[in-house]
Amino acid sequence: MILILLPLIFSIIAWIAPSSTMRLIGLIASACSLVASIISVSFFNPTEHVLFDLGVQLVRFSMDSLGYIMVILTNAVFFLVFLSNYYNQIIGHRRFTALAFLMQFGLLGVFTVNTILGFYLFWELTLIPIFMILYWFGSFENSRVLMKFFLYTLFGSLAMLVSVIGLMQITHQQTYDALLAADLSTIGNAGIWLMGGFLLAFAVKIPLFPFHTWQAQTYTKAPIAGTMLLSAIMLKMALFGLLKWVLPIFDGIATDFWRWPIITLSLIGIIYGAVIAIRHQNLKTIFAYASLSHLGLITAGLMLQNSQTNEFAVVQIVNHSIVAIGLFMAAGIIEQRLKTTNINELGGIAKVAPRFAFWFAVLTFISLSVPFTSGFIGEFFLIKAIFDVHVFSGILACTTLVLGAIYMLRAYQAPMFGPTKNEKFLDLRWSEIAVFALLSLAAIYFGLAPKCITDFVAHSLIQTTH
């Protein structure tokens, strides 16, 4: 329980602490959360559930192994965000640090809450801080893009709210276990509509194909720390909700109804995202569409609902966080030093900054899912599972690897090699090297031993599959 409240306490501390100490506070406090969660997981028995609450009836918490993975991932992401931006202007602001910790609190709540209403509350709570961060620190010359982001998400959330109320009123239950046990087969088509409300919210957040239009614009205009938070951890809320809440609860008619529509949209997203990424000139936009493409594969895998794909989807979720932080950090480094991320204006950076070129290459290969990295094993099993069910879909899903190679190598090659257009380029600082090294280590470790994740989450995933 203290694990969840820690960020809230840090947020309050950041509001009142003097702003000269803000950098250190951000770094140390996020490291504290990370260490606390790692210590706490070492005492945790993956087969059990730990229940607790904060005195509010409607919001109760439970810790299971899936929740633990997400909690550690969240804490790690926040630590890396603070570390990677250590020399940036943004970390020095009290507002950023306080809001980021508030957001961390919301995210930890989403991943550990045990009641359906609590899930909605924390889901929305994360929206306020990220909105303020984007508004204050982003380069939104006119606020249209930001409004679009906020209203897309709010629209999805309201649909989810109707579904939450409907679900609670039909089943008269609100805790996770009771909802799992509740028999929804009797309500017939209403279940399809209720699940549709949830799916709409998730589709906006993930994002799935027709609901993705906020993504690239927001990522490009957002401050780099905000983009990292959005893509590395906020989008995972939707996948987590799908995996833990929606698919198990609506198991049966509703899931069968939505399975193929969602998989189709995901496959369209995989190819569409990749094709757009190939055509685009802006590094941040390329990475945004790459994210659309990668997440499509995870969503398609989750919709298949067998225990193996679920486990490897979790591996892939972790992997995507690693890739997202690494790539957006690289884009951020280029943007900060050269004030542009357009690949036509970049070139020959490898000559002036060899260390950056090396680590960027490592990250590029991780995102290409080279064997022995975490991406390979995850993508391999997800694609295999889709193949087993439907061969043609499997072939389409495979294109993610080929197309991914095209846009990633292009995004790497053009700025790094080619004619030198940028003479001055400050090479990496210690904090940036540390982030890249940690990410690469994690990716290789999980690539060699994905079992440490899959076995750990298997216990809590057992009850999510039939």
Next chain:
Amino acid sequence: MDSIVILFISGLLGLFVGMRQQTLLSLIIALGGIILAALAAFFREAYHTPLANYSNYIPTPAYVIILLCFVTLLAILGGYKRYSQDKDHIGDYFSLILFSLCGAIMMVQPNDLMLFFIGLEILSIPIYVLVGIEKGSALSAEAAVKYFFTGSFASAILLFGIALLYGATGSFQLIEIQSNLAFGIWSSPLAIIGSLFILAGFVFKIGAVPFHFWGPDVYQGASNAVLMYMSTVVKIAGIYAIVNVFGQVFRDSYLFWIDLISIIIVLSMFYGYITAWKQNSFRRLIAYSSIANAGLMLLALANTQNSNIFLFVSAYSFATIPLIIINNVANSDDDDLKNWEGIAWKNPLIAIALVVALFSLAGIPPLAGFFGKFSLLWSALPQIPYTVILALIASLIGAFVYLKLLLLALKKPSVQVKQSIPLDQIIALLITTMASLVALYFI
């Protein structure tokens, strides 16, 4: 009985003190009266009307009276800066507000149509005066005349409805009317027309479409200080009255009027929010937002067994009052939205209060506004699902409106000017913000 008597006496006292132009003493008397009235209601647990002596008497729930007193207290605190500038009339302001609060307390009692009408008049007449109290301003005079004429007209229609209902059932008591109607008098055209007239009168008072037209002009003409009282207490009293009458008396004809109410809800919300989008004047924006919120409040009628309006009206009041206070800081007596640009940078308290209030009005959890909306939707969804979904879409537009205001206020100015706020407004802002934040613990 105690609350009304205490309020009345402290109102009279305030008049005498006001003659000597002692502003602080007037404030203390007014606040003391309100706090004592709330305490009296709290210790009596339920409020008994002095004028009625019924066999089957339903007491007014104490928490409603406490909410009315509390909101009035905040409105007086927030407006004190403006009142104290006008030393000649300081006593008038406070006394009129206290008298009007007496009317509001009479209006929320769930027993008697006649008492309820008297309460409505006691509530309204001081407000007509308060709106027009700035004698120099043409806008204020126009607003007062408009409000007075339309308001009297609505009262007349309401009274006509009450008379028709009396003709049909032979009683003013809500319980008796209900039991008489249950015997099949619903086929009587008198009762049906009477109920429609009563509905029209009510809808006028809370300012929902199609009887909303007075709202924007009156809100614009009134000063910020009066608006704080007017936009909150009148709505609370009106919606409680409507829930009492329609939830209780006309329960058996639910299917007859619920469609009408649904249409009013949807029209009010869409009209209010869409029109608010294009406003350049803050008080007009608040007026249209209050039209939309009146529509939302009417959702409470959908479930007559369990109408859960308390959370929503308190959340609405605790979000509207800080906004008007901030407008007072930004604009003093003016209400141009241009002056709102960068207002959040003038004072950290303003920034926090503004963010909390606007997100609360937009209905983002975990703020009070969300729980208010949630409890309304919760009871209404099984009864009128399509209306609820339309209402949600409208509140998405509403989020647009509030967000636009928020972005305007958060825009970083080129030159930062610090501005201090007087102590009474700081207290009001702090209380409302805390109330919006801790709502989670009261559900």
